[in-house]
Amino acid sequence: MVNLYNSTLTPEMGDMINSHIESFDDIPGVVIIHDIRDWSIVYMSKRGLKLLQSTLEEICSLSNEDYHAKYFNAKDAKDYVQKIGALIHKNSDDEIVSFYQQVKFPSEQDWRWHLSSIKIFMRDVEGRVIMTITTSIQVDAMHHMASKADRILDENNFLRKNYDNFCKLSKREVMILKEMALGKSSMEIANLLCISSTTVDTHRRNIREKLNTKSSFQISNYARAFDLI
Structure with a gap:
């Protein structure tokens, strides 16, 4: 069992997450669960905690703004925030949103591209979305997709600036x-x-x-x- 550092979780929510934790750590990527009521993190798999050189308690104590400011390139968010909002609005188990985002690890100076996919993980008794689950896989810097992601980001920034x-x-x-x-x-x-x-x-x-x-x-x-x- 893993302690989930979020006081807004009910015991049932915690039990559901804990029931999946063993399988989460077997996934060849990072698994993150967000509580969308405040977009706080309630769980991150061991692989992610190791890369960020942090503990679950430390990660869960960060606000959504502090978490993203510390580890993510804000320019990327302009491309996927609206897509995630649409995912929540549709509220369908069949919907998955995938996107590229850049992450900076504490021991490194350069951004690392990741391909992330997010879907609905949990609803309340009235059917409203309360949690999402994200899987994130690092794109090898030598892989052609990394350079393509760089080019797409540059083009999107150019588009916004010159629209x-x-x-x-x-x-x-x-x-x-x-x-x-x-x-x-x-x-x-x-x-x-x-x-x-x-x-x-x-x-x-x-x-x-x-x-x-x-x-x-x-x-x-x-x-x-x-x-x-």
């Missing part, structure tokens, strides 16, 4: 932006869209002005971040 500029573009300008990012000349774009090359040149100038871009690299960043290429 207002992108929204200034007309539909025709978005089409031309895509072709610019693919390296096509004004004449090639003109032939593709059945317009004059002079009109394309005008659109290109307007696009660069609206996006405040000066290089092809910046144009490509916009096209990738907004899923044009």
